[in-house]
Amino acid sequence: MIYELNNIKFNTKRKAINYVFSIIDDIGKDINSHQSVKQYIEIFDGPRFDLFIDVLKKYNNYYSLINSSVSYFIIVRYNDINYLYFMNDSNFKTKVDIQKCFSFKSKQNIVDVMFNTIKSQLIDYNDNNPKCEVCNELSEDIVIKYLLDFDSLITNFFALNNDIYIPETFRKLQKEWYFKKEDYSFKNRWYVYHKTHTHLKTLCIKCAKI
Numbered sequence: 494m495i496y497e498l499n500n501i502k503f504n505t506k507r508k509a510i511n512y513v514f515s516i517i518d519d520i521g522k523d524i525n526s527h528q529s530v531k532q533y534i535e536i537f538d539g540p541r542f543d544l545f546i547d548v549l550k551k552y553n554n555y556y557s558l559i560n561s562s563v564s565y566f567i568i569v570r571y572n573d574i575n576y577l578y579f580m581n582d583s584n585f586k587t588k589v590d591i592q593k594c595f596s597f598k599s600k601q602n603i604v605d606v607m608f609n610t611i612k613s614q615l616i617d618y619n620d621n622n623p624k625c626e627v628c629n630e631l632s633e634d635i636v637i638k639y640l641l642d643f644d645s646l647i648t649n650f651f652a653l654n655n656d657i658y659i660p661e662t663f664r665k666l667q668k669e670w671y672f673k674k675e676d677y678s679f680k681n682r683w684y685v686y687h688k689t690h691t692h693l694k695t696l697c698i699k700c701a702k703i
């Protein structure tokens with residue numbers, strides 16, 4: 494199986510994981526002040542850091558992690574497994590198993606589940622706004638565009654609700670993943686947030702490309 498991370502191909506999972514750890518090791522050395530992980534993300538850019546973030550995004554509590562304050566992160570080897578530790582001064586704060594980030598099936602990722610939860614809102618919007626909002630044409634090939642992108646909406650939602658319990662397992666329904674009944678308070682809060690904070694635009698394929 495070939496693993497691909499940001500256009501770099503690895504022939505084994507082990508090699509991909511080792512590569513990510515070498516990047517974490519490099520980045521970790523540069524961090525020495527009290528900032529939220531989110532601020533680091535904004536400071537460090539470039540393909541290597543993007544790759545690290547892409548992997549970290551598969552960690553289920555990513556969105557609450559990036560809004561929390563950490564001093565630095567280090568790699569800690571425990572029972573032959575390398576973990577990524579986020580530290581607050583000398584206290585351990587969050588432990589991330591990078592290996593697990595590689596084994597998550599994308600559909601079980603919380604972001605996908607959150608998207609499935611609000612899909613009906615997009616369909617409703619399209620039903621009420623069937624015409625392209627630029628050229629006013631009624632096209633079969635319509636895209637719904639977020640004025641503030643979906644990822645930022647999610648980040649803002651977690652920043653606002655940093656005390657909320659974040660579900661880690663989901664239920665499968667007709668090949669898609671959804672929140673479990675016991676997690677409906679999370680689901681409902683997200684559903685309402687999305688409804689009130691999302692600004693959409695209907696565009697035909699032609700206008701979407703401009």
Ligand SMILES: [Zn+2]
Binds near residue numbers: 629698
């Ligand atoms: Zn158009």
